[in-house]
Amino acid sequence: MHPLLKKKGFIIDIDGVVGRSTEPIEEGVRGVLKLLDAGKKIVFVSNNSTRSRRILLERLKSFGIPVSEKDIISATHATASFIAKEKRKAKVFTTGEAGLQEELVNAGLTLVDYQDAEYLVVGSNRNLDYNLMTKALRCCLKGVRYIATNPDRIFPSDDGPTPGTGLIIGALYWMTGRMPDVVIGKPSKVIMLEALERLGLGAEDVVVVGDQIEVDVVAGKGIGASTLLVLTGVDKKESLEKASTFPDYVLESLDSLFM
Numbered sequence: 177m178h179p180l181l182k183k184k185g186f187i188i189d190i191d192g193v194v195g196r197s198t199e200p201i202e203e204g205v206r207g208v209l210k211l212l213d214a215g216k217k218i219v220f221v222s223n224n225s226t227r228s229r230r231i232l233l234e235r236l237k238s239f240g241i242p243v244s245e246k247d248i249i250s251a252t253h254a255t256a257s258f259i260a261k262e263k264r265k266a267k268v269f270t271t272g273e274a275g276l277q278e279e280l281v282n283a284g285l286t287l288v289d290y291q292d293a294e295y296l297v298v299g300s301n302r303n304l305d306y307n308l309m310t311k312a313l314r315c316c317l318k319g320v321r322y323i324a325t326n327p328d329r330i331f332p333s334d335d336g337p338t339p340g341t342g343l344i345i346g347a348l349y350w351m352t353g354r355m356p357d358v359v360i361g362k363p364s365k366v367i368m369l370e371a372l373e374r375l376g377l378g379a380e381d382v383v384v385v386g387d388q389i390e391v392d393v394v395a396g397k398g399i400g401a402s403t404l405l406v407l408t409g410v411d412k413k414e415s416l417e418k419a420s421t422f423p424d425y426v427l428e429s430l431d432s433l434f435m
């Protein structure tokens with residue numbers, strides 16, 4: 177038996193582990209189902225900044241994974257709750273897509289244009305254009321509180337790597353010298369501590385599984401959990417040569433835990 181199977185809880189990344197966009201990663205899905213069969217507690221934590229929890233829930237169900245909304249923590253939802261806790265009904269300008277906007281509105285925040293914003297919320301947008309970038313730039317220059325949903329530079333889609341939220345964070349940094357005041361998604365502790373709380377377990381009983389060293393493995397190390405890198409997503413074996421943080425285990429896929 178793989179030593180990680182002694183642990184009680186698993187914090188599992190979605191993109192690059194169980195799916196790529198709308199396509200399931202069969203080995204990843206098989207692994208999740210076997211973990212559930214073995215009685216493990218699972219919470220999915222996704223840095224995806226374009227999808228609401230509702231969309232992620234539908235996606236996991238379409239992959240054949242039995243989940244409910246409480247089993248999913250998304251960067252979009254966590255970002256909205258974080259801001260709502262800081263300032264109720266805050267006025268927010270976001271670069272994000274409908275999935276992020278949905279969570280911001282659900283949390284009681286008001287979406288406004290950049291001139292009226294108290295917060296700049298940066299999340300990925302697949303229709304990013306010069307106009308939206310101009311607004312984000314102006315909002316950033318105003319000096320309002322700047323929150324990023326996640327720090328991912330690259331996002332794994334079904335036909336290859338695509339720009340992550342880092343596209344906008346990087347551009348704003350180059351133009352203004354500003355980095356986000358707070359980053360919510362992995363490897364930030366904000367989202368990881370919420371995941372531990374959801375599992376009701378201490379970090380010593382938990383494995384953090386993901387496909388990116390600087391996102392998932394660093395997040396796992398940050399809370400003191402065991403870490404597993406799977407090679408079904410962004411990082412490949414070669415990535416380990418350049419890495420400054422190392423996962424406790426590296427496997428081809430989540431299902432390899434059972435081989």
Ligand SMILES: [Mg+2]
Pocket residue numbers: 189190191192193386387388409
């Ligand atoms: Mg991933």
